[in-house]
Amino acid sequence: GPPFPVFTRKEVARHNSQASRVWVTYGSDVFDITDFVEAHPGGKSKILLAAGGALEPFWALYAMHKQEHVLEILRGYKVGEL
Numbered sequence: 190g191p192p193f194p195v196f197t198r199k200e201v202a203r204h205n206s207q208a209s210r211v212w213v214t215y216g217s218d219v220f221d222i223t224d225f226v227e228a229h230p231g232g233k234s235k236i237l238l239a240a241g242g243a244l245e246p247f248w249a250l251y252a253m254h255k256q257e258h259v260l261e262i263l264r265g266y267k268v269g270e271l
């Protein structure tokens with residue numbers, strides 16, 4: 190497929206609420222997870238803590254995310270790269 194668009198961390202940081210859409214990064218990939226926020230098994234308030242930034246600091250604490258079925262959900266929301 191075509192290459193993904195490239196974004197800066199500053200651009201990602203603007204997408205930090207449901208009103209502005211919720212973007213996060215994981216590694217060098219950028220995801221628009223707005224449509225997943227309400228479905229998050231860990232609740233909306235928790236997932237929104239990562240809005241506009243990196244998932245790594247949170248997933249270091251909640252390591253149950255580092256399994257294939259979670260990463261597969263995330264991949265479905267990829268919109269770009271850093």
Ligand code: HEM
Pocket residue numbers: 213222225229230231232235236237238239244247248251253254258259262263
């Ligand atoms: C649970 C996805 C971000 C906190 C889960 C589960 C999924 C998921 C699929 C269920 C896992 C399982 O039981 O096997 C995601 C995705 C995220 C995200 C796709 C980002 C795009 C976060 C963040 C936090 C968080 C940033 C914390 C700040 C939790 C907690 C649970 C959970 C506490 C456990 C809920 C429970 O079992 O009671 N998440 N999550 N998640 N998540 Fe997330």
